[in-house]
Amino acid sequence: METKDGGRLIFQSEVFRTERGPRRPPTGKVVREAAREVPVHAECDVLVVGGGPAGTAAAVAAGRLGARTLLLERHNHLGGLSTGGLVIWIDRMTDWNGNRVIRGFAEEYLDRLPKDAVAGPPPALWGARDAATAAWWAARTAAFHGIVTHSPTCDPEWMKATALAMVLEAGADVLFHAWGAEPVLIDGAVRGAVFESKQGRRAVLAKVVVDATGDGDLYARAGAASDSDTDERDIHHCINTSWMFAHVDMPRFLAWRAEKPSEFSAFLARGKAEIGLFDKAFVSWRDDVALFMGPRLAGYDATQVDDLSEIEIRSHRLMLEHLRIYRRDAPGFETASLMLSAPQIGVRHARRLRGATSVTREMWDGRVHADEIGVSPSLAPKFANVSVPYGALVPERLDGLLAPGRHLACDATSHSFLREIPQCWLTGQAAGVAAALAADAGIEPRAVAPRAIRAALRRQGAHLQADVHAAA
Structure with a gap:
């Protein structure tokens, strides 16, 4: 099944097209709110809005670099769709040769789970192509195209507990039951966010903000451009x-x-x-x-x-x-x-950032970006691993903000795998590192040197392709 850009719908899970109920028509009426002062609840170096996979990884990465980090989460737990959404089948973290390419935060996080909280093939089987072995694991969501992969299924409660422990151990603060509602804009740059809570509307001021809402809520409300086109045959928009x-x-x-x-x-x-x-x-x-x-x-x-x-x-x-x-x-x-x-x-999809760089279908050819901040497995064995550039987290023009997770800059076809949980851990960790470095240097995120981001990521265990280590 060919996509319109020459790619393929590799995972052809069934999409159910139904007749949507009518949306409420606009009433044409408005309610005026009086101008008011919003109390500043806290100030920090790095504010992460959204405690899903990307936000959790960002908070841990920034905290470990010494940044005063605050993580806002609207629910009572961390992990987002990987826990509260029951997306407990964690998609592939190995390439088609069985090499673990999504590492760093993702590897440490899963390794910290109790053994009885994880089900999946042992490392010795990653990359196995034996037909019987692959068939057995395919029924257990851990083999694709006849190849066994590192795709575990995990206990969501242990994932919540482990995520919280890692964030707190990193020195970051967590504010639950706080819904990030609006960006704080100062001279056109994002310098915090307003959140809604039982205490009412309050604000957090920050040197750098990480929009980890998953839907691009903050960057959209700050005026950053985004795209929302989808391939209707793919599940990534369902x-x-x-x-x-x-x-x-x-x-x-x-x-x-x-x-x-x-x-x-x-x-x-x-x-x-x-x-x-x-x-x-x-x-x-x-x-x-x-x-x-x-x-x-x-x-x-x-x-x-x-x-x-x-x-x-x-x-x-x-x-x-x-x-x-x-x-x-x-x-x-x-x-x-x-x-x-x-x-x-x-x-699975709401908005995709228009970034300084965008991951596109043409980039599945094995190229390595000069500003690479991680490596994703490809959709099928015929494609090379995909280099993920830092520019995909940086808005075209908006300063003060980074956007990791499923709303990063990419085309609709690449979104089908860049939205997955491990890729959100990958981009979230990179955003946390870059945000901490920017806050410490007093510069905008787009000005942080890629080599500094990669050096910090390597110290935190991330996998980067060898031939970019000496790049600028």
Whole structure:
């Protein structure tokens, strides 16, 4: 299946196109707010807005460099979609030869989890191409194109606890239940953010701000340009709320699926005939817990509150319908029970920054950027590893802000993998390092020398391609 730019939709998970409900029409009315002074809650060197994968990595990286760092998070936990969104299947961190290329924060974070909180192939199997081994792990979301990869599934509660421990150990402060609402602009540059909370509207002033909202909320409200085009055939624009079922027997379910594929296909067909939107169960970190990361709903806008509300309603109704059908028809699910619906909605795409550099499909050719801050595995074995440039985190014109995570600068095709959890850890760590260096030097983030960023990243364990180590 060719994309419009000559790439391919490598992961062809099903996209469910549905008729979206009507959005509320504009009323034409306004409510005027009186001008007011907003109390400054705190001042810091680096303010990170959003405690998802990118924001957590940024806060740890900046804190470890000695920057006074404050992390704002609207929920009661860190990890974002990797925890609260139940995206506990962590996508590939090895290349197609089995080499671990996303390292640094990502490696340390996962290595700190208890052994019984992680399920996935051991390092000795990364890159294995034996057909039987690859087939076994493919059913467990850890082999693609016949190659075993480092793609573990993790306990979300241990991920939350470990993320918090790492942030606090790094010396960063955390402010939960604080929704970053507006950038503080001084002379056209971002110098903090206003947040909403139970204490009302308050502000944090900072030398550098890291927008880790995932949707580019701060940089958009500061006037930075962005793109929102998507490939409608790819899942990277879909939205849904994930859930988990307990009291299941996943080994039995997987054996049935592998040994009787015609029965499994008929089961999926019956489900679709009954409820229209019907998805398959994924493994989790435990054999008695099943993960559902769909049905993935297309045609919605993650910046529209009516759309987000409709997706929550549809996803929760679908969860109950899936429970009914799986308990009735799927071996291993006879005693399944509701365990958890994700506290956070699963948004994959809202905005993409227009940056100093943008990662594009043409860059999957093995080129190494002079300002490389990390390396991502490619989508398929025929492509080289992808060099991620620092410029993809830096707005074209806006100063005082960096934008790691799924809203970085890239085209729609490259977004399909740069939005994943490990890539968010990669770009978040780089943003935290660059923000700390900029704050310490009293310069704008765009003025930080790439060689200084890379030197600090290497000290923090990040993987960079050897031939750029001596670059400018």
